[in-house]
Structures are given as structure tokens and as C-alpha cells.
Amino acid sequence: MALQYFDSKAPAADVAAATLKNGAAVVTDLVSADIADAVTVELRENLDDFGYRSKRDFSGHSTNRCHTVLTDAPSSVALIGHDSVMDVADAILLPHCESYQIGSITAIEVCPGQKVQNLHRDDCIYPVQIPGVQTLLGCIWALTDFTKENGATHVVPGSHRHISMGENVDFSSRVQAIMPKGSVLFYLGSTWHGAGENRSDDARMGLINNYSLGWLRPEVNQYLNVPIDLVRSYDVRMRCLLGYTTHDKKGNRLGGYFGNDDAFVDKDNYARHYRSDSLELKGDE
Ligand SMILES: O=C(O)CCC(=O)C(=O)O
Numbered sequence: 001m002a003l004q005y006f007d008s009k010a011p012a013a014d015v016a017a018a019t020l021k022n023g024a025a026v027v028t029d030l031v032s033a034d035i036a037d038a039v040t041v042e043l044r045e046n047l048d049d050f051g052y053r054s055k056r057d058f059s060g061h062s063t064n065r066c067h068t069v070l071t072d073a074p075s076s077v078a079l080i081g082h083d084s085v086m087d088v089a090d091a092i093l094l095p096h097c098e099s100y101q102i103g104s105i106t107a108i109e110v111c112p113g114q115k116v117q118n119l120h121r122d123d124c125i126y127p128v129q130i131p132g133v134q135t136l137l138g139c140i141w142a143l144t145d146f147t148k149e150n151g152a153t154h155v156v157p158g159s160h161r162h163i164s165m166g167e168n169v170d171f172s173s174r175v176q177a178i179m180p181k182g183s184v185l186f187y188l189g190s191t192w193h194g195a196g197e198n199r200s201d202d203a204r205m206g207l208i209n210n211y212s213l214g215w216l217r218p219e220v221n222q223y224l225n226v227p228i229d230l231v232r233s234y235d236v237r238m239r240c241l242l243g244y245t246t247h248d249k250k251g252n253r254l255g256g257y258f259g260n261d262d263a264f265v266d267k268d269n270y271a272r273h274y275r276s277d278s279l280e281l282k283g284d285e
């Protein structure tokens with residue numbers, strides 16, 4: 001089973017269908033090289049100052065990571081809230097939830113000499129596996145070219161079909177997501193994957209972020225991870241993706257909030273218990 005490649009004009013339905021069928025798919029050149037470069041430049045200071053703190057056996061001792069991407073790299077919003085990504089995420093996640101959220105956003109710089117990462121599935125953060133339900137959709141954006149030599153991500157096409165911890169997966173069929181900068185690899189939470197070995201002289205920079213079903217707890221606590229003033233500056237879509245909305249509009253209103261902070265998207269429909277003279281109380285209580 002191969003990794004399918006699409007160009008940036010391909011219908012999201014086709015990309016989503018290939019991702020569901022094979023466990024992963026690549027869209028090449030979805031953003032310009034200039035945007036990829038801008039994000040890389042913005043991330044530099046954090047990676048230099050703090051990137052080493054994430055060095056572990058799993059993430060790699062020659063790999064730098066940044067977990068405060070939205071704060072450090074404002075240009076990354078163009079990737080994380082990209083229309084085409086949302087269309088693919090809609091197709092894969094909305095059959096199983098009313099809305100989805102950002103789980104994690106991490107910049108991963110695989111430096112020369114880094115060995116191959118252990119293959120794994122990202123959805124192991126959740127203690128359940130439900131046949132036919134994907135809990136996570138991951139995106140790996142190439143901020144530099146991803147090549148065979150510099151550590152392009154390994155994926156095992158078809159591996160998402162196994163509800164197992166790998167017993168039945170043919171790891172020898174792994175392929176690398178070789179792609180030019182500005183491209184994105186979509187992969188399911190259940191697809192086995194891992195960063196490649198960097199045998200080149202230059203770092204490989206990736207932006208890895210995932211979206212999870214809205215009724216699940218996101219991998220990273222975004223309420224604390226993204227400063228509230230920054231959240232308030234975002235459009236409705238980004239605020240929804242960061243969890244400043246209810247999971248659904250009519251049902252149990254999971255994630256509700258009854259105050260009047262402007263960050264909350266549904267504030268005007270929900271605010272009712274907040275004690276403020278400036279707030280007109282609304283609601284049906
Ligand atoms: O950087 C990569 O190519 C993948 C990293 C990854 O899968 C992870 O750390 O969970």
C-alpha cells in the first residue's frame with residue numbers, strides 16, 4: 001500500500017478518502033515556501049533557547065522541540081487554520097463529533113545525527129480504541145524540504161486498520177513522506193509513524209499538529225498553553241479550535257461557559273450567571 005500524493009488543488013474529499021483508506025496522504029505545496037520560511041524564522045529563538053528541554057529517548061536527543069508555537073510563530077496560524085486542512089479534518093472527524101479541537105502543536109527540528117524515532121501511533125494517549133472511529137487527525141507540515149536523508153517522517157500505510165498495539169502491523173512496509181517545504185502529511189491517530197534518521201548536514205524542521213474529536217480532552221491544555229490575550233485576538237475559527245466554544249450547539253453543551261470573556265465564541269448565547277452591571281443577562285433560567 002502506497003502513500004498517495006495530491007497537489008494543492010485536489011478536492012479535500014479525495015485527500016480525506018485516501019487518508020482514511022491508507023492511513024495517510026500528502027498534499028504538496030499547500031502553502032508557499034515563504035510562509036514555511038517565515039514560521040521557521042519565528043521559531044528560531046525558542047528552539048535555540050529551550051528546544052533542548054524536550055530531549056528524551058522517545059523524541060530524540062538530537063531533536064529540538066517547541067510547544068509554544070502559536071505564541072512564538074504568529075505565521076503558523078496560516079497553517080493550523082488552513083481552509084484545506086479544515087476541509088479534510090471536517091471529512092474525517094465530523095462524522096464522530098459536532099466539532100473538533102486542536103490537540104497539540106509542536107515544532108520538531110530533527111538535527112543532523114538524530115537516529116530514527118520508534119514507530120508509534122499518536123492516539124495511544126486515549127485508553128480506548130473504537131473500531132471505525134478516528135479520534136485524531138495529525139498534520140506534519142514540512143517547514144524545510146523533507147528528504148530521504150534528512151529525516152522525512154516514516155509512515156506505515158495501512159497500519160491504521162489494526163486495533164492492536166502493533167502485533168499485526170507489517171513495519172517493513174514503511175515509507176517516507178518525502179515532500180517539498182510547504183507541503184503537509186495528513187495521518188490518522190491510529191497510523192504508525194515516526195521521524196526519520198537525519199543523515200544530512202542540515203536540520204529538518206516540521207510543524208506537527210493534531211485535531212481531536214471535540215468530546216475528548218485535547219492532548220495539550222490549550223487554555224494554559226496559549227495566552228488569553230492572544231486567543232482574544234483570533235478569529236472565530238481559531239477560538240473554536242482552541243476550545244473556546246461548546247462542543248455542540250443544541251445538545252448537552254459540553255464545554256459550556258457562563259461568563260462574559262470575549263474569548264468565548266458563544267458568549268452572547270451562554271452568558272447568564274456572570275455578575276456584571278455591563279452584562280445583560282440572557283438565557284432561559
Ligand atoms: O517529526 C516527525 O516526523 C514525527 C514526530 C512524531 O511523530 C512524534 O513525536 O510523535
Ligand SMILES: [Fe+2]
Binds near residue numbers: 121122193
Ligand atoms: Fe507521532
